[in-house]
Amino acid sequence: MEEVRSQIGEAFRLAGELMDELPTAQNDPAYLAARCHGVVHAYTTAIRILQRYGAPQQLAGEPLDLLRLRSGSGTEESGASQFPVEPTTPAHLRRLQVEPFHVPADVFGRHAVRAAGAADFAGASGGLLRRLASSRSPSPVQPRQGRRRRESGQRQTVMVPAQRTGNTELPPDDGYTWRKYGQKDILGSRYPRSYYRCTHKNYYGCDAKKKVQRLDDDPFTYEVTYCGNHSCLTSTTPLFTLPDASATTATTNSPTTVATGSALALAPEDLLDHAQSATALSTSIHLGMSWMPASFQSIQAAMGAGVGSMPMDVSTAGKDTDYPALDLADVMFNSGSCSGGSSMEGLFSSHDRRDF
DNA sequence: CTTATTTGACCTCA
């Protein structure tokens, strides 16, 4: 249940951040879409956890099913109307290596790597103080075992643009939560390389890791190398299958979001199954993504009328005024701050009493 | 109190 709370809280937090960023990011639909992806992902993860606790499939899947696009009602199925991924310097987004490995789709989000970036590049604190302390009392170093570097099996390198709003020095987020465990100056590189592993390593034995390094010739682009698969709970959730993943709009989306629209944890064969069979979950998410473009127009419209009214604008601007998803959105966006306190209780007080 | 970050030291491998 803690994980559910965590995921729901994360979704609220992301939604709150998204609201805060709307004024500055309103002209960046690709970024906004990525942020919305993050919110959906958090909720989806919570749903999957709840399903493990025995929530009926139908009930647990409802919120996402509510996102399902009424295929007959819109024009979103045409490639040209897929959400407008900004052609952000395609050269920066190209994939360097193509191996049977897949990176998360949400490379533009930024919630997961907490505060690492600022500290990374500002060069903070603890280490220096510790150095001073340890210099006074150098402890004998015990030989340690198990530092294996081998397992260079699955590896994938992608180029990710730095954030274009807020703190551009924050390393890119990919929808997972990472914990930094090292930083290294690389020979011939102006910028250090940071090493991250999955936050859930200790809980789920998740071995996913990534290296993040800024490019020498383009400090606003990060080279992110993913190593290993996520085996943790949240990360096994197929993140997003972007609309074109199954066919139609390969030319309209950025290479990164197109080619990498699946979770790390998915093996190639899984991806095929994933794309072909379109499981309930992925379908819901998938269609939920398709729901975004129309919303953007509403968001843009809402900008002029005041952000606070956005949820209602979304509901009224959409073709389907009975979009049940809007109830979810309404809850999300009307929940006030992302701190989640009272609104979270409002949502889950009854569940808590059920003592999962 | 718990969790994340920093960073020097240590380990592996080319």
Add this chain to the structure above:
DNA sequence: TGAGGTCAAATAAG
């Protein structure tokens, strides 16, 4: 042998 990857103590932050 040295570059790159990892560990873990010290520390910061919430």
